[in-house]
Amino acid sequence: MTAKIFSKKEWTQALEELKQAYRVFAPVKDGDFHTFMPLENGKQPDFDYPNSRLSPKSLVYPESERMFEFSLDESDSDAYILKEAPKDFSPQAVVGIRPCDSHAFQIVKRNFDNPEYQDPYWVQHFESTTLVGLGCNTPCSTCFCTEVGGDPFSEHGLDALMIDLGESYLVKALTDKGEAFLNSASGGNSADDAGLQKAEELAASAREQIKVSVPTDKLQDKVATDLFEAPFWEEVAFACLNCGTCTYLCPTCWCFDIQDEISGKRGDRIRNWDSCMFPLFTLHGSGHNPRDQKHQRVRQRFMHKLKYYVDKYQDGVQCSGCGRCVRYCPVNIDIREVCRKMNEF
Amino acid sequence: MENPYLPYPVRIDSIVTETEDRNLKTFRFVFINPEDEEKFAYTPGQFAELSIAGKGEIPIGIASSPTEKGFVAFTVNKTGVVTTHLHNMKEGDVMGIRGPLGNWYPWEEMEGKNVVIIGGGFAFTTLRSSIIYMLHPDNRPKFKDITVVYGARNPGMLLYRDELAQWEQRDDMDMHITVDGTDDPDWKYNVGFVPAITEDKITSADNAIATVCGPPIMIRFTQPVLEKLGFPPERIILSLEMRMKCGIGICGRCNIGDQYVCKDGPVFTLAQLKQLPGEY
Ligand SMILES: Cc1cc2nc3c(=O)[nH]c(=O)nc-3n(C[C@H](O)[C@H](O)[C@H](O)COP(=O)(O)OP(=O)(O)OC[C@H]3O[C@@H](n4cnc5c(N)ncnc54)[C@H](O)[C@@H]3O)c2cc1C
Ligand code: SF4
Ligand code: SF4
Ligand code: FES
Numbered sequence: 117m118t119a120k121i122f123s124k125k126e127w128t129q130a131l132e133e134l135k136q137a138y139r140v141f142a143p144v145k146d147g148d149f150h151t152f153m154p155l156e157n158g159k160q161p162d163f164d165y166p167n168s169r170l171s172p173k174s175l176v177y178p179e180s181e182r183m184f185e186f187s188l189d190e191s192d193s194d195a196y197i198l199k200e201a202p203k204d205f206s207p208q209a210v211v212g213i214r215p216c217d218s219h220a221f222q223i224v225k226r227n228f229d230n231p232e233y234q235d236p237y238w239v240q241h242f243e244s245t246t247l248v249g250l251g252c253n254t255p256c257s258t259c260f261c262t263e264v265g266g267d268p269f270s271e272h273g274l275d276a277l278m279i280d281l282g283e284s285y286l287v288k289a290l291t292d293k294g295e296a297f298l299n300s301a302s303g304g305n306s307a308d309d310a311g312l313q314k315a316e317e318l319a320a321s322a323r324e325q326i327k328v329s330v331p332t333d334k335l336q337d338k339v340a341t342d343l344f345e346a347p348f349w350e351e352v353a354f355a356c357l358n359c360g361t362c363t364y365l366c367p368t369c370w371c372f373d374i375q376d377e378i379s380g381k382r383g384d385r386i387r388n389w390d391s392c393m394f395p396l397f398t399l400h401g402s403g404h405n406p407r408d409q410k411h412q413r414v415r416q417r418f419m420h421k422l423k424y425y426v427d428k429y430q431d432g433v434q435c436s437g438c439g440r441c442v443r444y445c446p447v448n449i450d451i452r453e454v455c456r457k458m459n460e461f
Numbered sequence: 462m463e464n465p466y467l468p469y470p471v472r473i474d475s476i477v478t479e480t481e482d483r484n485l486k487t488f489r490f491v492f493i494n495p496e497d498e499e500k501f502a503y504t505p506g507q508f509a510e511l512s513i514a515g516k517g518e519i520p521i522g523i524a525s526s527p528t529e530k531g532f533v534a535f536t537v538n539k540t541g542v543v544t545t546h547l548h549n550m551k552e553g554d555v556m557g558i559r560g561p562l563g564n565w566y567p568w569e570e571m572e573g574k575n576v577v578i579i580g581g582g583f584a585f586t587t588l589r590s591s592i593i594y595m596l597h598p599d600n601r602p603k604f605k606d607i608t609v610v611y612g613a614r615n616p617g618m619l620l621y622r623d624e625l626a627q628w629e630q631r632d633d634m635d636m637h638i639t640v641d642g643t644d645d646p647d648w649k650y651n652v653g654f655v656p657a658i659t660e661d662k663i664t665s666a667d668n669a670i671a672t673v674c675g676p677p678i679m680i681r682f683t684q685p686v687l688e689k690l691g692f693p694p695e696r697i698i699l700s701l702e703m704r705m706k707c708g709i710g711i712c713g714r715c716n717i718g719d720q721y722v723c724k725d726g727p728v729f730t731l732a733q734l735k736q737l738p739g740e741y
Contacts, residue, residue, distance in 0.1 A: 183466055186514040196514045196555040197470045197493075232724070233709045236462040340718050344738040371713035374466075374706045378515045385466075385514075390714070397714065398704050401540035404677075406703070406740050416716075419738075424719035 117289040120304035121311050127278075127285050130301035131155060131211060137300055138246065139208040141175055143168055152210065163212045163280065166256050171367035171440060172213050176221065176241040177228075179389045183237070183374070189381040198385060205240045209297060211248040212278065215270040216261045218247050220367030220436040222273040226429050227370050237387075246293045249274040253318050255326050258439030260452055262323060263330035265432045269319035279315040286311050330452045332433050334459045335426050343423055344415065346461050352454055353414035355447035360391040362441035362449070363417065368434050371397075392416045418454050465709050468512040468557025469497040474532055476552055481617030485583055486548055487524065487536045490558060501561060503527055504568065505590040506700065506728050509560030510708050511535060511547065519543045520705045520723070523561065524586040526593035528600070533558065536586045536620060562708040563727050566591055566698060571670050575606040577663055579683055581655045581675030585611055585620050587700060588674055592628065601633060610662060612639040612655040612679075616648060637662045656682040666691035672698040684731065694732035701727050701741055717741050 122130060134140055135155060142161035143150040149169040153159055184198040221242065228238035252259070252268035261267060271277050275294030279286040286307055289295040363369040373390040376383055390397060393413050399405045407413050425434035435451065442450050471490040479485040492498045503509075503523055510518040525534035539548045550556070566587075576595065580588045588611070595604055609628070613619045619638065628636040629650075639651035639658045651658050655675065663671075671692050673683055680699065687697055703715035703722040710724030718737040720726065 188515055196557075198468060198512070198514060198557060200464065200467070227711060227713075230710070233465050233711060234462065235711055236464045236466075240462060341736070341738055344718070344740075370711075372706070373714075374518065374712070376515050376517050383515045387712075390712075392713070400702065400704050401544070412740065416740075419718075420713075420716070424716065428719045 117295055118298050119286065119288040119307035119312070120298060120301075121281070121284050121286050121307050122301075122304040123284050126303040127287075127301075128161065130303050131161065133302055134209065134297070134300055137207065138297070139204075139206065140211060141172070141208060142211045152213075161212065163250055163278070163285075165212075166254075167214050167217070167438065167440075169365065169440070169444070171220065171365060171438065172210055172217055173220065173224070173367045175208065175210055176245060177224075177238055177370065181237055181387050182384050183387055184385040185382065186385070187382050188378065201384065203237070203240070205244045207244055207246065209246040209248060212250040213247055213274075214252060214438070215249050215268060215272070215274065215277075216259070216266050216436040216438040217367050218249050218273040219261070219266045219270060220438065221247070223368045223432075223434055223436060224370045246275045246297045247273065248276045248278060248287070248294070248297065251277060251279045251315070251319060252322055253280055255322055256439060256443075258442045259326055259437060260328050260330050260439065261437035262326045263328065263452075264332065264435050264437040266437055267319075268322035268326070269315075279318060281311060281314055281318075284311075286315050328452060330437075330455050331459050332422070332426075332455060335422055335433065335455075336430070338423065338458070338461065340419070340423055340427060343458055343461060344419060346458070348457055348461075349415045350411045352418070352449070352457070353411035356393075356410055356414050356449055357447060358393045358395075358410055358413060359446060360393045361444050361446065363391040363393055364389065365440040365444055367438055367440075368421070368436055392420070414449075418451070418458065421451070422455055422458055466559070466707070468510065468518075468559040469501060470494065471533075471556060471558050473550060473552050473554045473556070476550075479536060479620045479622075484539045485536055485620065486539075487534055487620075488547070489525075489532045489534045490556075491532050493555070498531075501533065501558070503533075503561035504565035505594045506565030506587050507561040507563050508587070508708075508727060509533070509535070509558050509562055510705075511537075511543070512557035512559055513543055513546055513550075514556070516543050516546045518559065518706070518708075520562070520708055522587040522590075522700070522727075524589050526590045526597070528594055528597040536583065536589075538583050559708065563723055564725065566672055566728055567670070567730075572603045573605065573668075575608070575665075575667070575669035576604050577669050577671040578607070578609045578611075579655060579659055579671060579673045579675070580609070580611045581679040582613055582618070583620060584674040584676065584700070588672065589621055589624070591672070592634075596631075596634065605668065607634040608637070608663060609634065610637045610639065610655060610659050612641065612651075612653075612658065614641045615643050616640055616645055635662070654682070655679050656686050659683055660686045660689075663687075663690055666696070670696045670698060672700075674700050694735060695730050697731040699729055699731060699734065701729060703741060
């Protein structure tokens, strides 16, 4: 597969040209944070960033997505009958995505694209996406990708990987999609041994920097009902505000709600991200609620990620170690500590 | 790409008010595109999402039996937004059905066995489907004795009263209708709670499978009765409810432990439920 080195200026120029073939998304500085945005209206990418505050999951799984539309006008022959809402599945490229966030797409793929049902929106958005990763030379203090099957330079799930060599980027194609992307980018030179060598060193040094230990090895063998009954849930949940920040920012949280919205004589069926942190999530019409207590909802979030998912798919936890929930929880609830508790229980 | 969220368009063919309080109605639907009826091939115990444009979707157990052709039926209790709107709709109105969804009662395992059916209140819907299905001449020989205990608060709250009366008359099944109480002096059937009538009428767990559907309190008190009779947890079948949206195991809403009630259920054995967190 092709590997090329672009000066940083060349790469920005190449992305500009790639906009003819792709809808190009990249991290853009937005106030104090970075957000993945389409490179339109003069928006400039900024790859010198720790990670985006909002995960890029919304590029494949928008926080609000129209599923169907319908007419409520009795004089229409198809009144009350749902029709597919038009969608844009033209090629898009997400450039500069961190390896943990690419890993997260692979984690949620098991849910949206399973042997029995394929979620047509997720699958088609994902298939139309080319993921161009960016290796993490300097992981954050909250990162723990290496503890959950990832790596700051992991190529898992990526179509191409960018590595910041200082003045230039080494860009390696990893799949046919990545090859097509890289071949459409003008400029750059074939990667030389010095560049490849330097990339190896950066990867090794990044791995070294992640010191935290979050063992998950014993989760699989625990009995789910024992962990569920463990005595620490009320204490873990004590300070939680049920604000939902953790699930909203998380690249591996996938729960959604479906709602109808009408305006005049027409309407849409829409799906919106939802959160197991909210009591309404499980409230029955009868008033019964299996998770009406805060600690039950907090337990659900951690049990889902660290036990139910592990049991269901037998291939690791439902967490990519991106650290967003750790960083942005207003009361410092830390999944790494909860995971240690569960693993040791 | 096939879209599992897209409902089949249907027309309301008939509406029957089932109970005295008018809170339960049975809706019969016909498919607007006849080929959709075949695609909607279902097995008793499954459910579907009833979809009303502008209001939303609700999961409802299928009350008709696949042996009844030309329509599908659901019995709906008026509770909140969607169910109330449905109760106000008329024959001829257009809406949608998405499904069939979920698993079904273990029909293969029930073959050659005595079948005990215990229902309470309006959770009798998929049990009606099951009874009609088993009594069909093609299917009846597959099962040994069929015993049904069905109870409601009072005679006016029983569903499917005409059919219950017919089942009472049959000699190829044992039907025990009961009410919690009644001031009707002509009441011909039992008076008493479902667990007590079960204890009274079911005499043996030999070669038998019991299916129980009803309000949580009824299930809680029926379970020990069945265990005392000798039903092992593997042969006690329950159907669960959870709040749902997608109905296909994707939206993450209806889990109990690692099981999604919409896809892995709603039918579980008591043995399976004992392995799961008691969060339902
Ligand atoms: C497998 C299954 C089978 C069911 N079978 C029947 C039946 O045969 N007859 C019947 O009357 N009822 C049945 N129910 C319950 C029925 O789904 C709820 O009463 C109904 O969803 C309430 O909707 P609503 O819009 O009127 O209430 P609201 O309280 O306004 O609910 C808003 C939304 O929440 C969700 N919701 C609320 N309560 C429930 C619930 N208990 N279960 C699932 N989703 C819920 C629905 O998406 C609903 O549209 C069944 C539920 C399940 C899970
Ligand atoms: S971000 Fe923190 S406080 Fe908010 S719901 Fe999550 S755990 Fe609770
Ligand atoms: S649980 Fe926290 S650390 Fe794990 S993927 Fe989600 S936001 Fe990132
Ligand atoms: S209703 Fe969506 S997962 Fe069960």
